[in-house]
Amino acid sequence: MIIQMNPNATREHIANVEAIIEEAGYTVHPIYGTHLTVLAAVGDERGKEGLYERLLSQPMVDKVEFILPPYKLVCREVQKGISRPDSVIQFEFEWKQGKKQVTIGGPEFVMMAGPCSVEGRDQLMECARIVKKYGAVCLRGGAFKPRTSPYSFQGLEEEGLKLLAEARYEYGLAVVTELMDAHHLDLVEQYADVIQIGARNMQNFMLLKALGATKRPILLKRGMSSTIVEWLMSAEYITSRGNPRVILCERGIRTFETQYRNTLDLNAVPVLKKLTHLPVFVDPSHATGRSDIVVPMSLAAAAAGCHGLIVEMHPNPAKALSDGAQSLNEEGFQILMERLPAVIRAVGKIAPWEPAAVPV
């Protein structure tokens, strides 16, 4: 930790700060500069966020800076081995033909696809049929919907979850669905294989704490205006409460540009891969809000090195009850799945839906 004192700080001001640092178990190294004094505090900084605020409010302290990142369980450095490998998340589910295993974070690129909302059996089964046909591994679909307007469709709730489970059984697709309230956790984990936390709940800390208690992997979307560090801190909430299986999902940030609903921030992909061992996904549908650029942005995301995508697909976007404008139809989804493998191969990963897919 580096504490920068104000040029007008007296010896007493400096001594006061030194005492606080030492009390907290650090060793102090004062550096008396030509204009001002800097105090370097040596010791393990993690878990001492309270100290940061305390120091910052001492008189004549201008700046306090941590040197180690405040997330300790999700940072890349905790992985053992020279290469500090990505963490791999595996889970199993049953369908009519037996058991099936899904691996996220490994060399196989994972496609999650499906409608924004579960609207009814026909719609969902048709979605499941299509996404399965072209190679998706997981079926996404919202049963509880976070909607900006109280007057918009809010989801089918438990009925939607049951339909998702039915589609899983029929088509052998793992189920990804959103949880909006900690008190629905028991219900949602009965039906879901992966629990999605939406952008608006990325800092719903009550919800994050509750997720420590489930064994389901969590797909944690980035908040619309969350920094990468805040996002990793939210992942740390979940892992520090007992559930290490977190998948990060970039879904666009809010900027001044109005041509797209949000600005998909692909820079986050390689940066996250340096900072954390968690798998990194991208949602180009919500990020852009425009189905007409979902294909190029999906290719770009794969080229940037993500572990998988979650995209919206609807058999008839023009009739969707929510977010039709960003959903691919069957033809669009087919084009996406045909074009992706060449890019995935180009970056050394495997597109398992390719007939000729072989490990590199």
Added chain:
Amino acid sequence: MIIQMNPNATREHIANVEAIIEEAGYTVHPIYGTHLTVLAAVGDERGKEGLYERLLSQPMVDKVEFILPPYKLVCREVQKGISRPDSVIQFEFEWKQGKKQVTIGGPEFVMMAGPCSVEGRDQLMECARIVKKYGAVCLRGGAFKPRTSPYSFQGLEEEGLKLLAEARYEYGLAVVTELMDAHHLDLVEQYADVIQIGARNMQNFMLLKALGATKRPILLKRGMSSTIVEWLMSAEYITSRGNPRVILCERGIRTFETQYRNTLDLNAVPVLKKLTHLPVFVDPSHATGRSDIVVPMSLAAAAAGCHGLIVEMHPNPAKALSDGAQSLNEEGFQILMERLPAVIRAVGKIAPWEPAAVPV
């Protein structure tokens, strides 16, 4: 509603859209331009958000635009009378000297002040004594704390609520405290006079829905990157579920500037006063994260026309368990309360703590 067709749209594309509009109960007015066709749909647009998405995903539809705002209960126009007045929120509480009434949204400027977190009896009583002494009407203090890091102090929870109630009884200050989870509502409304919803929960729709059931006024903070329309839609969630007593509180938005934690957006004050009848508050402490600019930004907020402020005050910011850097100490709070009245008077409001305060 205005629907702009693509220049390449055929008669069939246009007829398809017209049919959908008419089915939804609108009258269609097509305008055949030199380059493209625009369809004007006449009818009441509110509560028809689903239609928006459906139209936008029709083939050859380039743009769909609502003309009326999507919030109907909180918009200024619902107020009766030529002046369409601000809505006024009143409530009563008891303390050791009897009953006391608080009026928010009227000509009297309302000060809410207190520590970021309730840390213990001594700290809270000292805060209450100070804020009361200089003229605050409400005591703020967090018992449940939303913290970015899972390793930071998370609040005293029910014990904190009890201390707040004790301070209310002793000092005659109404209690404002944050609710983070719908399942704590019963608990929090026992102790709080005003329930605060934090910026990170502004779009926690489960929580918003639950607030329809309480009679307590809600202080709804603006999300860090929420537009004014989204914010009003969140207020609409609460009012449409049965609780019309919502106070909007601007607390800074996220921008690229790093000199302050957030950028206090005072433009929102006069704009909200045009769009909605709800009272508008400002929180300069969280907005800036810097106690050294809280005084000028408070004066600016009052000059912009807000109905009141909520500021952080801590008897000893250097020892605060959270957000010490943004808290005023007693001296700072005194300066603030001494300087505010002249500005409040200048914009035609009353600072009731002024000895000479008389209605203008």
Added chain:
Amino acid sequence: MIIQMNPNATREHIANVEAIIEEAGYTVHPIYGTHLTVLAAVGDERGKEGLYERLLSQPMVDKVEFILPPYKLVCREVQKGISRPDSVIQFEFEWKQGKKQVTIGGPEFVMMAGPCSVEGRDQLMECARIVKKYGAVCLRGGAFKPRTSPYSFQGLEEEGLKLLAEARYEYGLAVVTELMDAHHLDLVEQYADVIQIGARNMQNFMLLKALGATKRPILLKRGMSSTIVEWLMSAEYITSRGNPRVILCERGIRTFETQYRNTLDLNAVPVLKKLTHLPVFVDPSHATGRSDIVVPMSLAAAAAGCHGLIVEMHPNPAKALSDGAQSLNEEGFQILMERLPAVIRAVGKIAPWEPAAVPV
């Protein structure tokens, strides 16, 4: 300067960086932490920006941080005396009744007002008459106009400058007008008392360098997405080339909010007053793009502590050739000038157009 080494840095990596630091004339203080090494370099950092980049690209260097601000002439600390006072900019001009002096940065609040563009003699003289009548000291008006579209009105150029000079002579108002190209400097300084640099040119470094050669004060608007530090660096360009008379003018930053053209960032006012001795102005007209909130935002700016305002006034905004939507008409300007003095007095400044204005 603080250099943070990567945890994997070897002794050789560290020695390499130490050598570079010493070569640049600093003393090195290495701090060997539990996880990594930090090097503190003691010495005067200013004027050594090249070193920053060089260090940052050394192997195993994670972060380099300057401790002193990179602007040295405009920072508050260069002012002599304990109070390190604001710098005061004075200039004189002639009109039909003799000489007149203008003082910017002192206790008197300075109003600059006038049309966005000079459109013709009648319009300009009418503007001058009105702004003079209610108390403005400077007349603003664009002769060269930076327009987003090549098809929009681009200004009257020299003819516009001549009309401004005529209005000055007639009404005794100093002239503020924009310079867009260094090669017009000779022309513009013949007519202008204060040279305005627009937001889009805040980092037009060729233009900034040229301004070192003029004796006219410069009103330097903040770039639409410029940080405060970048803005001060642009002021430093001008002062370091020989012209210390720079006035900073906040005019809104670009954010995600669409209710206003830009987001007026009043936080900049008190922060600038800490960082620099230069006078600080605010332009609420361009910042918001909405004449209906110019009055409250002007009052807020004055309450935040600025030294003056520059606002758009047009006798007939509905006929303006540019930016009519943000211009006050005579009635609006009158209201503004009537309401401002009480706020200006409240913050200890003088509104010289008040009949009863006396020094505080």
Added chain:
Amino acid sequence: MIIQMNPNATREHIANVEAIIEEAGYTVHPIYGTHLTVLAAVGDERGKEGLYERLLSQPMVDKVEFILPPYKLVCREVQKGISRPDSVIQFEFEWKQGKKQVTIGGPEFVMMAGPCSVEGRDQLMECARIVKKYGAVCLRGGAFKPRTSPYSFQGLEEEGLKLLAEARYEYGLAVVTELMDAHHLDLVEQYADVIQIGARNMQNFMLLKALGATKRPILLKRGMSSTIVEWLMSAEYITSRGNPRVILCERGIRTFETQYRNTLDLNAVPVLKKLTHLPVFVDPSHATGRSDIVVPMSLAAAAAGCHGLIVEMHPNPAKALSDGAQSLNEEGFQILMERLPAVIRAVGKIAPWEPAAVPV
């Protein structure tokens, strides 16, 4: 054009607006809604931006919206033929082995690479040798440098231009270099094959106007906080003054995220390809400021469909006089050039430096 009247507008207000619309040569279609009136104005909107502002400042006008984009020469629709093809920019230069032609905007992916600044003959020749070796077609290098600090290295100016020309002759690489001032145009066009306009000058309208007079292609970088529409309007400035050869270059926008210098906005690539026929380039070096993510972001840019890249390469980034932290060294550049072809092929383009490159 759609003009939305205020709900309180009277017949007279509406008649006033109708008269203005008709005077401007449009046909008016009034639509009397249940709450308010909308006026649709049919006619060619382009070149009538002044009308927009005039209408917006009429009493009781709430909103005015153009339907056609304000840029007319650069929009995709002006291209003839059903496919409305990309425009292709060709130019020729001489080197020691004769003439060479460069084609931008066609199926061949074009690499531009080189140092941030020209620092001297040895550095530049070494750069040229390396970028040539791995397949670049153009050599970039700054002779005039826009630097945030007046104390930073400002470039070698004409000496730098001469060195670039020498490298061109020796290595057969076209020269791309930045122009910062219209009055250097004669000088720069003597030496440069492509003239770069930096982000900070994207709305330096005096400079844009001057570029209409040169025959050199212009690489127009996006302003740090410019919308796509503003960027296209700047391209329109150049084309409308006589030079249609503009290449758009995305180089990152300013957001709240601090992990990268700017946020590379790849969404702009597919969106631009819909809106305009101009070639689209990407600069991942300036966009991110981090050489460690330049390779994945370059692959992502190619996957998103850009026509080429401009990247920084320095033989010894640790000794660079500017922006060393974002420059690839020889090894990094080699890795980039080896990995790009597979992605370029995957999106149907040609990487001409691949031994086996054949048209698809």
